[in-house]
Ligand code: MLC
């Protein structure tokens with residue numbers, strides 16, 4: 001096959017005037033119209049001087065055009081690098097610099113702020129706005145409607161997704177065409193997706209869940225997506241009766257359960273609800289089944305590996321577990337210190353190996369070696385246990401990570417900023433239970449004695465460089481941080497002390 005990713009997901013739909021994207025305003029984009037747009041974008045990327053293997057950094061709102069940029073990257077062999085639209089210019093600067101992106105695509109509203117970033121990094125700046133307009137789309141309009149797909153192999157890079165690290169420095173996870181395709185194939189088969197499926201798509205498309213899990217498998221199966229810009233309860237409720245499947249983070253499901261309009265009847269056309277990216281509480285699973293008769297199918301994945309495990313489509317979907325390894329993926333529970341495989345039933349580090357596992361972190365061989373063993377097993381940083389029936393349960397994390405509404409937040413990144421603020425000696429950032437987001441960010445500060453820290457000024461300062469969802473919901477001043485005898489900050493003690501802050 002000349003270009004496995006493009007040919008399998010996109011190329012198979014050439015010439016098909018079948019509905020692909022159903023938009024909130026009622027418009028329908030057919031497969032053929034979508035592929036025409038992608039081909040024009042591919043021409044423009046080539047005209048702008050991008051070559052196969054170059055990176056395209058993309059920070060634009062969710063739209064058919066945004067998805068077409070992904071398709072255009074696949075067709076030209078350019079590495080797609082999507083960025084959270086909440087990231088500040090400071091954050092984007094790092095990603096563009098680190099990846100060496102040759103183009104930065106952004107919204108017109110952010111163009112003035114990002115132009116210096118693009119210039120400093122030697123990248124072209126182009127725009128695509130929420131409504132699809134922009135310099136990039138305007139230039140592409142006059143270009144040919146077909147493009148000679150660039151030859152690639154399954155081992156070639158398809159995307160970089162940045163994932164923060166415990167050191168506070170983000171790492172670009174390099175994903176190959178084969179990583180994405182193997183996972184899409186496994187999931188289509190496991191979750192029985194077909195061309196008849198209509199997926200209610202309200203996730204962002206700059207992360208694994210909304211881009212690779214949701215979009216890739218719909219493309220592979222030839223189905224349709226009700227392609228919504230974001231999760232809005234009224235809109236979801238209005239569109240549910242037309243959908244057959246939905247994917248979401250747990251917040252989607254708790255919000256739906258909080259609405260009396262969400263009834264068994266409303267969900268009667270659905271065949272499957274999938275949850276992931278953060279732990280789904282067993283009580284949500286149970287309440288959801290009581291309300292709708294549907295058992296949410298929970299699966300487990302991450303940026304570096306796509307999906308690793310899934311509850312069964314046909315067998316028992318067990319609340320509080322993430323099911324079994326997907327076909328072709330090996331999973332073991334190991335001792336975090338020695339790496340030795342633990343006996344069944346013990347709690348330990350989850351390690352995975354298979355065609356889904358990424359190639360490594362971009363230009364970070366040491367980080368790659370720390371997490372990706374030479375035998376191919378990836379050390380996930382999640383702690384798990386396998387029950388006697390083989391179901392995997394995630395019991396905790398061996399990494400200092402907060403997951404808020406499905407977004408990952410690494411405390412170190414925030415602590416580094418807090419520590420630089422006037423009057424701050426040191427800080428500790430923790431995640432505490434939150435009724436809507438699952439976990440929420442709290443910053444604990446110790447004063448250095450020079451002056452009482454001005455919390456409002458600190459919040460204002462860090463908001464300049466930190467995306468809104470990472471900013472602490474609350475800052476608290478303590479006389480000192482709890483430490484163990486080795487001097488290590490005891491975050492568990494802080495979580496115990498402040499765990500009730502956001503209780504309903
Ligand atoms: C928005 N806000 C958040 C937030 N999302 N704060 C913390 N955590 C979040 N996740 C902020 C907004 O900036 C706003 O701030 C305030 O919260 C309320 O906004 P909202 O309009 O109510 O939020 P909403 O737009 O409804 O977004 C919530 C959400 C969204 C849960 C729908 O965050 C979302 O779509 N999350 C999905 C993330 C995802 O796709 N994760 C997959 C990662 S891939 P203010 O103060 O300005 O009002 C992965 C691998 C895998 O993990 O296994 O899948």
Ligand code: AMP
Nearest residue numbers: 276277278279299300301302303394408
């Ligand atoms: P990310 O780096 O954004 O890809 O996030 C991956 C992390 O999300 C994993 O390492 C897990 O900690 C977490 N995660 C994903 N799915 C689940 C799930 N179903 N249950 C619990 N945690 C999950």
